[in-house]
Amino acid sequence: MPEVGFGTWRLRGDQARVAVRTALAVGYRHLDTATMYGNEADIGQALADSGIDRADVFLTTKIRPSDIGKARAVLRRSLQALRTDYLDLWLVHWPPSRASQSRQLWNELLELQAEGHVRDLGVSNYSLAEIDELTSSSGRTPAVNQIDWGPARYDARVLEGHANRGIAVEGYSGLKNTRLDDPVLVRIAAAHGVTPAQVVLRWHLEHNVTVIPKSEQPDRIAANFDVLGFRLSAAEVASIDGRPGR
Ligand SMILES: NC(=O)c1ccc[n+]([C@@H]2O[C@H](COP(=O)([O-])OP(=O)(O)OC[C@H]3O[C@@H](n4cnc5c(N)ncnc54)[C@H](OP(=O)(O)O)[C@@H]3O)[C@@H](O)[C@H]2O)c1
Numbered sequence: 001m002p003e004v005g006f007g008t009w010r011l012r013g014d015q016a017r018v019a020v021r022t023a024l025a026v027g028y029r030h031l032d033t034a035t036m037y038g039n040e041a042d043i044g045q046a047l048a049d050s051g052i053d054r055a056d057v058f059l060t061t062k063i064r065p066s067d068i069g070k071a072r073a074v075l076r077r078s079l080q081a082l083r084t085d086y087l088d089l090w091l092v093h094w095p096p097s098r099a100s101q102s103r104q105l106w107n108e109l110l111e112l113q114a115e116g117h118v119r120d121l122g123v124s125n126y127s128l129a130e131i132d133e134l135t136s137s138s139g140r141t142p143a144v145n146q147i148d149w150g151p152a153r154y155d156a157r158v159l160e161g162h163a164n165r166g167i168a169v170e171g172y173s174g175l176k177n178t179r180l181d182d183p184v185l186v187r188i189a190a191a192h193g194v195t196p197a198q199v200v201l202r203w204h205l206e207h208n209v210t211v212i213p214k215s216e217q218p219d220r221i222a223a224n225f226d227v228l229g230f231r232l233s234a235a236e237v238a239s240i241d242g243r244p245g246r
Contacts, residue, residue, distance in 0.1 A: 001089065001144070001168060002058055003205055004225055005030030007214035012039050019216050020046035024057070026222045032146075032170075032212040033082075034062035034093055035074060040081035048083050060089040062124060062146075063109070065096035071108040075117060090118045091146055094125040102130065103137045110140055122146065122168075128161045141165055149209055150174035151200065152245030159207060170210040174200055175224075177245045184239055192230050199240070201227045206237045 006023040008016060008031065016039045020031060024046070033043050040061060047057060059082060067074045079085060090109060096102045109121050122144030123131065135141045145162060149171025162169045178185075178200050185196035192199070197213075201224060204211045213224040232240075 001170075001210055002028075002030040003210050004028065004201070004227060005032050005058070005060070005170075005210065005212040006221070006225075007172065007212040008033045008039055008043060009037055009214055011037075011042070011214065011216060013042060015216055016042035017046045017049070019221065021050055022218050022221050023225070024050040024052055026225050028221075028225055029056055030058040030060070030210075030212070032060045034064075034091075035067070035078060036062065036064055036093060040078055044081050044083035054084055058088045059084060060091065061087060062091040062093040063105075064093050065101065065105060068096060068101055068105045068108070071105065071112055075112055079117060085117065087118045089120045089122055089144060091122045091124045091144065092126075095123070095127075095130050099130075099133055102134060106134045106138055106140075110138060120144065124170075128158070128165070131165065131167065135165070142167060144168045144170055146170040146172060146212075148173050148177070149204065150177045150245060151203060151240050151243040152177060154207075154241040156241075159209070163208075168210060169208070170212060171204050172212060174204055174211060175213055179244055179246045182243050184243055188232065188236050188240070192232075194227075194230060195223060198223060198227050199232070202230065202232055203237060203240045206232050 006028040011019050061078045063074050120143040122142040124146035180196040185199050189196045189199045201211050215221045
């Protein structure tokens with residue numbers, strides 16, 4: 001999974017198609033969507049229009065817990081909308097309210113994965129206890145947990161818990177939920193000649209957390225991807241851990 005992906009929540013229609021085309025043109029090869037976002041067809045169209053080989057792009061979509069019992073039909077529609085015959089990653093968007101439903105949905109997804117249209121399965125917004133429940137009931141651990149993350153949400157135990165279970169963490173809303181005028185971020189950004197937003201994204205990567213920033217502005221789409229050419233020191237990373245959110 002490429003460590004910087006493009007988030008698409010709230011992008012629809014032309015706006016989604018243009019933003020995804022821009023993201024692909026500046027180098028993103030990882031796109032994050034969900035059936036709930038209502039933009040899978042826009043993303044499929046943008047990918048087809050880009051001329052980039054499907055195999056070179058990592059595609060994630062998500063199934064709503066309310067679609068329990070209907071996973072096969074949901075997957076068929078997602079694949080059709082995205083114009084592909086496989087997903088790189090399929091996530092349960094958030095945990096169903098009852099553990100029995102969570103197990104049922106997970107088993108449905110495992111069955112469909114065995115048929116070959118999904119490379120990896122994961123979850124989103126799950127606690128470690130909810131993940132352990134899935135693992136112990138099915139013998140299969142989610143590959144990924146996509147969670148609300150950022151400096152203000154920093155908790156070393158959460159990262160350690162996922163690492164110990166071999167689960168990759170994807171962070172969402174890290175820009176939206178961070179005060180980008182925070183003096184610590186501003187100082188570190190100036191020291192590296194980058195923006196505070198780039199420092200926040202780089203901070204995720206230093207903690208081995210994949211990022212999927214969303215933007216509809218071409219300059220920001222490009223800048224958010226341009227975070228692979230500098231590193232933060234351990235002291236800088238530690239000084240960002242726990243900085244206030246907004
Ligand atoms: N699994 C889940 O439950 C879940 C929940 C939420 C999000 N997600 C996924 O994660 C992705 C990212 O999360 P998100 O969209 O909530 O938040 P985000 O990417 O952290 O922030 C997006 C917001 O920040 C602004 N922004 C983007 N780049 C910026 C920059 N360089 N400087 C200043 N502001 C910037 C954007 O405005 P402009 O567009 O105007 O630039 C937008 O308002 C989503 O798009 C979605 O794919 C998943």
